[in-house]
Amino acid sequence: MGLISILRVAVLALARNKMRSVLTMLGIIIGVAAVICSVAVGAGASSQIQQQIANLGDNMIWVEAGGRSVNGVRTGSKGTKTLLLLDAKAIQQQIPAITNISPHVDTPTQVVYGNQNWYTTVRGVSPEYLAVRRWAVERGSSFFQEDVDHAASVCLLGHTVMENLFGTEDPIGKTIRVRNLPCQVIGILTAKGQSPSGQDQDDFFLMPFTTVQKKIKGIDWLDDIMLSAATPAAIRPIEREITALLRERHHLRADEEDDFNLRHPAEIAQAGAESQRIMTILLASIASVSLIVGGIGIMNIMLVSVTERTREIGLRLAVGAGEMDVQMQFLGEATVLSALGGGVGVGVGILASNVISSTLRWPVLVPWGALVVAVIFSAIVGVFFGYYPAHKAAHLDPIDALRYE
Amino acid sequence: MQDPAHHGVVVEPSVPGSPAIEVRDLHKTYKLGEIQVHALRGISLAVEAGEFVAIMGMSGSGKSTFMNLIGCLDRPTRGTYCLDGRDVSRVSKRDRSRIRNQKIGFVFQGFNLLPRTSALENAELPLLYAGVGRKQRIERASEVLRAVGLAGRERHHPSQLSGGQQQRVAIARALINNPSILLADEPTGNLDSRTSVEIMEIFQRLNQERRLTILLVTHEEDIARYAHRMVTFRDGRVQRDTPVADRSLAARILPTLGAADVEAAEEENHEGA
Numbered sequence: 231m232g233l234i235s236i237l238r239v240a241v242l243a244l245a246r247n248k249m250r251s252v253l254t255m256l257g258i259i260i261g262v263a264a265v266i267c268s269v270a271v272g273a274g275a276s277s278q279i280q281q282q283i284a285n286l287g288d289n290m291i292w293v294e295a296g297g298r299s300v301n302g303v304r305t306g307s308k309g310t311k312t313l314l315l316l317d318a319k320a321i322q323q324q325i326p327a328i329t330n331i332s333p334h335v336d337t338p339t340q341v342v343y344g345n346q347n348w349y350t351t352v353r354g355v356s357p358e359y360l361a362v363r364r365w366a367v368e369r370g371s372s373f374f375q376e377d378v379d380h381a382a383s384v385c386l387l388g389h390t391v392m393e394n395l396f397g398t399e400d401p402i403g404k405t406i407r408v409r410n411l412p413c414q415v416i417g418i419l420t421a422k423g424q425s426p427s428g429q430d431q432d433d434f435f436l437m438p439f440t441t442v443q444k445k446i447k448g449i450d451w452l453d454d455i456m457l458s459a460a461t462p463a464a465i466r467p468i469e470r471e472i473t474a475l476l477r478e479r480h481h482l483r484a485d486e487e488d489d490f491n492l493r494h495p496a497e498i499a500q501a502g503a504e505s506q507r508i509m510t511i512l513l514a515s516i517a518s519v520s521l522i523v524g525g526i527g528i529m530n531i532m533l534v535s536v537t538e539r540t541r542e543i544g545l546r547l548a549v550g551a552g553e554m555d556v557q558m559q560f561l562g563e564a565t566v567l568s569a570l571g572g573g574v575g576v577g578v579g580i581l582a583s584n585v586i587s588s589t590l591r592w593p594v595l596v597p598w599g600a601l602v603v604a605v606i607f608s609a610i611v612g613v614f615f616g617y618y619p620a621h622k623a624a625h626l627d628p629i630d631a632l633r634y635e
Numbered sequence: 636m637q638d639p640a641h642h643g644v645v646v647e648p649s650v651p652g653s654p655a656i657e658v659r660d661l662h663k664t665y666k667l668g669e670i671q672v673h674a675l676r677g678i679s680l681a682v683e684a685g686e687f688v689a690i691m692g693m694s695g696s697g698k699s700t701f702m703n704l705i706g707c708l709d710r711p712t713r714g715t716y717c718l719d720g721r722d723v724s725r726v727s728k729r730d731r732s733r734i735r736n737q738k739i740g741f742v743f744q745g746f747n748l749l750p751r752t753s754a755l756e757n758a759e760l761p762l763l764y765a766g767v768g769r770k771q772r773i774e775r776a777s778e779v780l781r782a783v784g785l786a787g788r789e790r791h792h793p794s795q796l797s798g799g800q801q802q803r804v805a806i807a808r809a810l811i812n813n814p815s816i817l818l819a820d821e822p823t824g825n826l827d828s829r830t831s832v833e834i835m836e837i838f839q840r841l842n843q844e845r846r847l848t849i850l851l852v853t854h855e856e857d858i859a860r861y862a863h864r865m866v867t868f869r870d871g872r873v874q875r876d877t878p879v880a881d882r883s884l885a886a887r888i889l890p891t892l893g894a895a896d897v898e899a900a901e902e903e904n905h906e907g908a
Contacts, residue, residue, distance in 0.1 A: 545749075546764075550764040553729075
């Protein structure tokens with residue numbers, strides 16, 4: 231018998247017992263749908279976390295001015311005045327595999343425009359900051375190195391600041407007051423929304439760091455240095471090099487603590503991604519168990535079917551079916567059942583994923599590769615669990631089988 | 636799986652002039668635990684092509700074992716069996732199923748039709764295993780169904796057919812590969828007497844028109860009388876082997892049975908369908 235005949239005979243046999251076939255398939259349908267749902271929910275969560283990591287910055291390394299102990303009294307972080315622009319320049323010149331670097335000086339401040347005012351944070355940075363933290367300019371333009379050199383009074387507003395000061399008015403070219411400094415708005419940053427911890431990421435504005443240093447804070451040191459590594463793998467070595475370099479530049483003895491901190495915001499998010507990935511694997515493996523239970527259901531029904539159709543098998547053997555023909559017939563039935571169940575299960579899985587996504591507002595992502603794997607895997611389940619019943623059928627003695635009551 | 640060309644090699648054409656069935660000193664011994672059961676104790680028998688032989692005997696006489704051997708469903712413990720001049724008593728399992736497919740037609744007491752499957756698909760079943768294409772299968776199945784008087788009922792399922800009609804589908808199935816021999820195991824056992832005669836009419840017609848060799852197992856003397864020859868088994872041996880004198884002819888007996896109840900049965904069946 232050719233493959234087409236085998237499949238035809240299998241489908242006809244299954245069609246003779248529609249209700250039973252559907253119920254048998256149900257196990258596989260539920261199994262496949264469960265696998266697809268859990269993978270889809272996992273992939274959705276994973277892509278959300280990846281998005282959040284990307285929002286944090288481009289392989290970002292964050293050097294923060296550290297705490298200091300004065301006569302046993304310790305300041306908090308940023309208590310030191312030792313982190314300087316020259317440190318930033320030294321890092322840029324001496325450590326390879328850094329793509330962008332920006333000094334960072336920040337302070338909370340009141341800003342005023344017309345009769346509106348808002349309490350927010352000003353961040354003094356270089357133009358490279360936008361690349362390091364992955365900010366984009368929505369309207370207007372960024373400032374340039376020239377503005378940094380001249381300590382120009384220009385600023386880029388975060389979305390929240392713009393909304394609170396200007397409402398619907400066009401802010402580009404307008405002058406706001408930062409403390410007593412008049413400052414021209416030259417651009418608006420694209421909104422990032424809330425951070426994973428619920429903070430408003432758009433409630434700040436940017437100015438050249440020289441302007442903040444000289445005209446607002448009146449300092450000559452830096453609060454932070456932010457930089458991007460060329461690759462995620464380069465982050466660790468770069469951190470080690472920065473530590474060595476800064477300790478040397480700050481003349482720290484071996485027994486002294488660092489007067490700076492290295493922060494890893496992406497690392498925390500990575501850990502979150504990892505635990506989420508483990509959760510997905512766990513969910514998918516539980517769902518896979520139901521697929522195997524579905525397979526056992528198929529084996530059960532096939533065994534019943536073989537017993538029930540003993541006379542049919544006897545007859546087929548009598549009129550010339552070989553062992554292989556009978557084996558293939560029952561294997562075909564099991565495989566068609568499970569593959570069909572797998573196909574329907576994929577549909578149900580996609581449907582259920584969409585329902586989850588729209589009712590629970592979870593991010594859901596159906597990975598298309600998983601669908602193909604699910605159908606193939608369920609067909610394999612069919613072959614595996616169909617083999618024993620088919621083998622049993624094929625090795626019946628035709629004489630006994632024909633006489634079976 | 637099996638292509639028809641391949642069959643030609645394995646199942647050789649009949650050797651002319653030799654008997655359809657020739658068995659010599661056939662023994663069959665079963666082991667039931669410690670006990671050995673001698674089902675057949677030396678059967679020698681020849682059936683010429685075109686003969687219609689009735690096999691009789693009480694249960695336990697060995698006639699079923701004999702039919703299983705003739706049907707290539709089993710192998711003898713000792714002795715030879717030549718089918719169409721070829722010794723088939725020692726062939727492999729695989730070759731036996733090919734011989735059954737090509738040379739032997741089976742008709743059973745319980746019809747053994749596939750349920751919820753049309754008469755046409757039931758009849759074409761052996762062709763499926765002979766590797767015959769779909770179009771040709773349908774053609775030949777329609778033809779044999781016509782030959783047993785079931786034209787127009789190709790699409791009926793067994794549950795929509797009377798017992799006699801079901802047995803005719805089974806006969807059509809047995810005929811579809813143009814077998815050398817037809818083995819019928821109590822084919823009228825589940826049928827009323829009139830329908831039994833109808834089946835005998837078909838057998839006699841096929842025997843005469845196609846020179847089909849028929850072996851018919853029965854324990855009813857009056858059914859055996861439709862054959863040319865009666866072979867009686869007892870205790871694993873041939874007890875009696877005699878030609879049937881004054882043979883019954885179904886074609887002549889049928890009209891005397893009256894057609895009224897046949898039509899009633901047909902009507903009933905139509906309503907059921």
